[in-house]
Amino acid sequence: MHCKSILTVLLLSGSGALAADTTNTPAKPVYKYAVDADSLPQGGILKGRLEGPTWFQSRIFTNTIRKYWVYVPAQYTADKPACVLVFQDGQRATSPTGPLQVPQVMENLIGKKEMPVTIGIFITPGAQGTNYMEVSGGNPNNRSVEYDSLGDKYARFLIEEILPEVGKTYNLTKDPEGRAIGGTSSGAICAFNVAWERPDEFRKVISCIGSFTNIRGGHVYPQRILDHEKNRSAYSSKTRSMTTAGRTIPTATGIRRTKKWPAAFKAKGYDLESVFAEGVHEDKHGGSIMPEMLRWLWRDYPR
Numbered sequence: 001m002h003c004k005s006i007l008t009v010l011l012l013s014g015s016g017a018l019a020a021d022t023t024n025t026p027a028k029p030v031y032k033y034a035v036d037a038d039s040l041p042q043g044g045i046l047k048g049r050l051e052g053p054t055w056f057q058s059r060i061f062t063n064t065i066r067k068y069w070v071y072v073p074a075q076y077t078a079d080k081p082a083c084v085l086v087f088q089d090g091q092r093a094t095s096p097t098g099p100l101q102v103p104q105v106m107e108n109l110i111g112k113k114e115m116p117v118t119i120g121i122f123i124t125p126g127a128q129g130t131n132y133m134e135v136s137g138g139n140p141n142n143r144s145v146e147y148d149s150l151g152d153k154y155a156r157f158l159i160e161e162i163l164p165e166v167g168k169t170y171n172l173t174k175d176p177e178g179r180a181i182g183g184t185s186s187g188a189i190c191a192f193n194v195a196w197e198r199p200d201e202f203r204k205v206i207s208c209i210g211s212f213t214n215i216r217g218g219h220v221y222p223q224r225i226l227d228h229e230k231n232r233s234a235y236s237s238k239t240r241s242m243t244t245a246g247r248t249i250p251t252a253t254g255i256r257r258t259k260k261w262p263a264a265f266k267a268k269g270y271d272l273e274s275v276f277a278e279g280v281h282e283d284k285h286g287g288s289i290m291p292e293m294l295r296w297l298w299r300d301y302p303r
Contacts, residue, residue, distance in 0.1 A: 031279045033288035038108040039101045045111035046074035050103050060157045064126030064142050069094050070166055071103040071120030073110045081173040083118040085180045088187030090122030099287030115298035119170050147186035148216040152197040154190055159201050180297055182206030184283050189218045204297045208286030225264035
């Protein structure tokens with residue numbers, strides 16, 4: 001069965017929306033992207049609240065500790081199940097000085113009825129042991145194990161632990177069409193892998209600058225996609241994914257490898273749009289189009 005509902009947007013090279021400032025560091029250009037107004041506070045929009053951080057110790061990822069935040073839109077009422085957006089590297093996605101600004105984008109789009117009432121769950125990777133050490137610019141030390149590994153372990157962590165925990169306080173939808181998951185870099189392949197393993201639970205994916213390479217086996221996805229009738233027909237027929245990527249390998253061979261992943265989607269008959277933009281491996285470009293991504297994911301979902 002071929003999917004007719006997935007759009008994968010790959011942003012790799014050459015876009016008029018981008019400019020490189022090489023004034024101070026010619027060897028390392030700083031790439032600038034236009035910021036969507038819906039990434040900024042706006043007047044007339046009801047203010048939601050960001051709760052947390054809350055500490056959490058997992059039974060599935062034993063001997064780890066992590067934090068999570070919950071964004072609650074002003075329009076949420078307990079009598080109606082809310083949609084869900086889970087975002088990895090929650091400390092980055094919620095940072096008031098970072099480029100992603102996901103809670104702010106949600107607030108604006110929900111206020112404009114461009115996405116449904118949605119609870120945001122922003123989770124950090126786990127840190128091994130009982131003390132969570134946070135270093136500026138660094139990541140907790142269990143991140144790669146959780147995010148880059150294939151299989152259903154992280155999906156189980158969300159479905160069996162995090163969603164039930166947040167569900168004690170908030171009425172969350174159990175409809176997989178109403179559940180989205182996102183992330184950047186290793187968090188991006190993590191998000192995709194969750195939907196790949198459990199399309200019965202998550203069917204909307206944001207994957208920015210995804211590490212679909214052989215860190216812990218993620219390079220196999222192009223072939224898995226090509227073979228989807230054998231192993232993931234539910235994913236291929238239902239799930240919607242939107243992906244961005246920065247061109248981090250400056251060789252023609254490297255670019256061809258990066259393109260293999262969306263090319264596999266296209267070969268199987270998926271809806272595919274490729275947009276190319278020069279950049280590096282960072283969150284800025286994904287942040288600049290975060291409103292566009294969320295609008296697209298929820299474009300036909302009942303408000």
